[in-house]
Amino acid sequence: MSNIRHALTVKREDDFAAWYQAVIAEADLAEESGVRGCMVIKPWGYGIWERIQRLLDDRIKATGHENVYFPIFIPLSNFEREAEHVEGFAKEMAVVTHHRLIGDGEGGLIPDPEAKLEEPLVVRPTSETIFGDAMARWIQSWRDLPLLTNQWANVVRWEMRTRMFLRTSEFLWQEGHTAHATAEEAKEHTLTMLEVYRAHAEEDLALPVIAGEKPENERFPGAVETWSIEAMMQDGKALQAGTSHYLGTNFSEAANIKFQDREGGEKYCHTTSWGVSTRMIGGVIMTHGDDDGLKVPPRIAPYQVVILPMLRDKPEDDALLAYCEDLRGKLITESAMGEPVRVLLDKKPGKAAAKRWNWVRKGAPIVIEVGGRDMENGVVSLLRRDELWNEETGKPAFQAPTPAQLTDEIASMLDSIQAGMFGTAQTWRNANVMSGCTSFEQLRDHYSDGKKHVGWVEVQWSKPTGQELEKVVEKLKDLKLTIRNVPMDTPAPTGSCIFTGKPAVEWIYVAKAY
């Protein structure tokens, strides 16, 4: 039993949901805004999002896409155009009905009845239809294909139950929209973007994910195929962290996106769409956080190194600051993972220990304290967030490198933190997937004996469709389970489906999910 006194008052083991909220508060990532279901993303949380944006945007551009910007408002008639879309999205949405406020004569304001819109406008929940309208204008011939676009934007889905980062009425995301000449090319592109998401999640966010196809019942409305990456949180639940859709000609037919092929014939384009959102930050928290707060992978940390001079409001402070400035100057000229090292010298007023724990809770990968004694000894006191405690003593595991040693080692230290975080998460994930489940009873037992955090189960199934699938979904729903996806590149199953008893045709992951 360790005598470590962790930085948070609530532990993952005790109340995972409360722990999640505590990390967000203590790491100062975001807070409720007072506007229903919307959050304020604070500097450290937004800084992580900026890093995610920069890295994912580079990957999206490297695969040939160009960024654009489409209106936030979508005419109501766009949603009427397709019955399928109406069934899918046209439910909880923010609807703009008026374009003016006027005084109510009593010091208050009301929507001006004279300024009612002829056609209401919907605040975009996603932009397939309005991109579709433009694609129909932009595409004439095969020469205009493929059309590869992406936008970074805010979207709104009116949510009844919200949870910060995971499900908020407004959220930030990127949405890619592409048009292709053939089904084959569009399907291939759907998988290219799925692979971009997998690489981004694993290499940038250190989130091990399973890439695979969603079952029919989990498809995006209007999609022919929906693919996802799924990550396991520390409570064993799955988080869908990104999706990529092959839309066939469904949206093309609705918006009339046609092209003249090389032979002069007119054809509908095949389209795709794919998105990743601020939800990713929820995934980072629940994968890497611990009882001391957040742990940010170095690649997406706004600052990878935070230097805390132990100032005492005395004349000696000048020398200490100079020592720290010098260290910062050396570190920022170093490169780690292909970019200059990001270093903050935090000179804000406050007690040294309080500031240290503040940065530990925020999850800065490396925290460096420098006091008078460190300076005299020509060293610094370094804490790695991923190796925070000396398990024997129960004290923080400070190292004491010289500035020169630290400068030499910073790149490999950050590499090792990034790789270690991924490795730890992957090992843990793999250990929490139950394989060898051959019956529905076994599945039920696994989840129904009151155990917490039991992870995922890998089962074989016969890929039922229609009503047969609905029965499976209902059965799983009783256990609060869902089918996550069909993992790619797995060997052909040899047994029988645990739901239907028929010969199995593929593997699926089953789990509780966010």
Added chain:
Amino acid sequence: MSNIRHALTVKREDDFAAWYQAVIAEADLAEESGVRGCMVIKPWGYGIWERIQRLLDDRIKATGHENVYFPIFIPLSNFEREAEHVEGFAKEMAVVTHHRLIGDGEGGLIPDPEAKLEEPLVVRPTSETIFGDAMARWIQSWRDLPLLTNQWANVVRWEMRTRMFLRTSEFLWQEGHTAHATAEEAKEHTLTMLEVYRAHAEEDLALPVIAGEKPENERFPGAVETWSIEAMMQDGKALQAGTSHYLGTNFSEAANIKFQDREGGEKYCHTTSWGVSTRMIGGVIMTHGDDDGLKVPPRIAPYQVVILPMLRDKPEDDALLAYCEDLRGKLITESAMGEPVRVLLDKKPGKAAAKRWNWVRKGAPIVIEVGGRDMENGVVSLLRRDELWNEETGKPAFQAPTPAQLTDEIASMLDSIQAGMFGTAQTWRNANVMSGCTSFEQLRDHYSDGKKHVGWVEVQWSKPTGQELEKVVEKLKDLKLTIRNVPMDTPAPTGSCIFTGKPAVEWIYVAKAY
């Protein structure tokens, strides 16, 4: 008389407004979306905005600000809180009144009457009030000050007459919001950000601007001081390209933003706000564009060099492409203005001449054509967008450097284009400011003789306020003129006010404006 055949069919001289629309269309910057007053920003237009964002964001961060994100929806009651704000902004705004759509029973959709919001939400026209709510939560003591925040966001102001980039219902911008302990510090910060905008406009966008204070009647509602940067367009009109506001304690008192000072007393914070928007792109078009289309300053050009291989669908294409790839590889390892040179090798199908003119109209700073003969001679055919024509021959002024020469000279060539564009615009701007105007009659004559594009007039005035100012504003309005701003750092005036006849206290710029 030159026999040059320009790339656009409409000339600035003939119809400036039509020319502006033609540039936007021909340079493929943006288009009407079909949603009232909203535009679609296309890849080349959005690429320019991304460059503006990157460069301005760096400047905003370098002055100590952190980015955050606030909800797009602002409760109606926030606008009711302050009478002044109600008078100012609470007019044309997009109002969300419902959170659900339902079928109308006839295949259409309507806002669900059961899902009417108790309190309508306004799509943010600007975010002072909602930032204010958070500042009141975040600030307790002097230690929390200054609080320096910024957000990049979309905002909506319902506009009756829209013009792409200049005035659209939805636009993109950054809005900075800061809180300070004293009036002096807040005023100083207002000017710091004005200077950031001036430097960004002049150094990044090559837009010469006049920085100065707006007169009382042009202040942002709730501001104590409003400062602006003003640029002169080629039709002589002024474009307000950015504003910085000192808000005093007006918003602090409304939102209760208080802090405990070092002596333990409780005080209201002094706040500032400042913004720059996609309107800047309109300024770039109308400052640098010419009868051949757009001219993008190298610092904000998504691609600074576009290489066009003259492909012929023949086996020789491979060697030509290799030659071009090699050139691209050499150029992108060069640095210009502190960043790697941005180069596009455009291999899209299409005729060489059509592609050349396409990139000329888009305003890429340097266009390089490479044909078989160029390759044989070991050169390339280079066109500088800022020196497009040989005035004597009326033909494009191609240069023929070797790849090695070009690689050596690329940085200084881009420097010289950037500096030349600024210099040309500044010389032209200065030549179109009339000074020495000593009477209102002179001012009237200057604008009322049917001349086009007569620019600005610099006059002395007595800085009237209240009703006396209103009279001046009315008099100017009859001439379709407005006071732009009071330029900084000008010598004290020695004459009398051309409006009131009283002794003048400062200089102002008067102009027609967008």
